[in-house]
Amino acid sequence: xxxxxxxxxxxxxxxxxxxxxxxxxxxxxxxxxxxxxxxxxxxxxxxxxxxxxxxxxxxxxxxxxxxxxxxxxxxxxxxxxxxxxxxxxxxxxxxxxxxxxxxxxxxxxxxxxxxxxxxxxxxxxxxxxxxxxxxxxxxxxxxxxxxxxxxxxxxxxxxxxxxxxxxxxxxxxxxxxxxxxxxxxx
Numbered sequence: 001x002x003x004x005x006x007x008x009x010x011x012x013x014x015x016x017x018x019x020x021x022x023x024x025x026x027x028x029x030x031x032x033x034x035x036x037x038x039x040x041x042x043x044x045x046x047x048x049x050x051x052x053x054x055x056x057x058x059x060x061x062x063x064x065x066x067x068x069x070x071x072x073x074x075x076x077x078x079x080x081x082x083x084x085x086x087x088x089x090x091x092x093x094x095x096x097x098x099x100x101x102x103x104x105x106x107x108x109x110x111x112x113x114x115x116x117x118x119x120x121x122x123x124x125x126x127x128x129x130x131x132x133x134x135x136x137x138x139x140x141x142x143x144x145x146x147x148x149x150x151x152x153x154x155x156x157x158x159x160x161x162x163x164x165x166x167x168x169x170x171x172x173x174x175x176x177x178x179x180x181x182x183x184x185x186x
Contacts, residue, residue, distance in 0.1 A: 005030045019043060019079065023119075043120035047090040048077035048168060050108070050175035051100055051127040058154045059100050059130055062145040065165075073147060074168040077122075086123035094127060098146045099136040102127030108174040111167050124171035126178055155181055 010026040020043040026036040051059040062073045078093040080086055087105055095101055108124040138144050149157075157163060158172050176182045 006035075010036075014039075039117070041118050041120075043079075043118065044082075045080040045086060045089075045120055046077060046122045046167070047080055047086050047093060047125065048075040048122060048171050049090045049094045049102070049105070049125045049127045050075060050171050051094055051098070051102055051130040052151070052175075052179075053131065053148070054129050056151045057148040058151060059094075059098050060147045060149055060154075061097050062147055063143060068164075072165060074163065074165045075171060077168070080123070087125065090123070090125045090127070094130070095133070096137050096139075097142070097144055099132050099134045100127075100130045100146075101133045103129035106178065108171060108178065111170045113166055122167040122171075124167070124174060126175045151179070151181070 006027045006029050008025050009028055012024055013021055014024050015022040020041055023040045023042055024037040025040060026034065027038045028034055053059065059076070060073050061076055062071055064070070065072045076094045076097040078089065078097070080089040081092075084092075087107070090105060091102070104127070106126040106128070108126050111122045111124060112118055112120070113122065136144060136146060154172070155176060158169070158176070163169050163172060173182065
């Protein structure tokens with residue numbers, strides 16, 4: 001199997017679940033170095049949304065994140081289901097986790113959590129004119145609290161390191177740039 005600069009000489013799946021798989025590869029670099037084993041976490045595409053209300057607030061969720069062993073505040077996010085577009089997944093996750101719907105979704109960017117070790121991508125969207133349309137309906141493992149925070153307060157927390165999830169940070173910075181709150185400097 002040719003992957004560009006590295007050749008995968010052997011590959012096997014060590015673990016598989018609906019949310020992720022762990023793959024072990026034997027790779028040969030362009031220079032001939034053998035990397036064995038080289039582990040890759042495979043996961044389906046994910047989405048997150050930066051939902052903004054017409055009165056200038058961002059809809060966030062606070063939830064327990066077991067990997068970090070903390071309650072974290074971040075963006076509505078989740079897996080792109082099989083056969084679902086990233087846009088549709090972002091709309092669904094926003095509605096399920098917060099009960100909010102948006103009138104306009106703007107693709108921001110596609111990010112990876114760790115290109116060296118992860119195969120999956122996160123598609124980020126800016127959702128504008130969001131409003132509450134129903135009660136949230138999170139999955140049974142999700143205990144979520146919806147938080148509405150003014151843009152300026154989110155900006156203040158963002159620029160002081162209060163958000164710690166990498167793909168959420170990337171989405172927020174990109175959204176603030178799109179909204180004109182981050183100026184490009186020459």
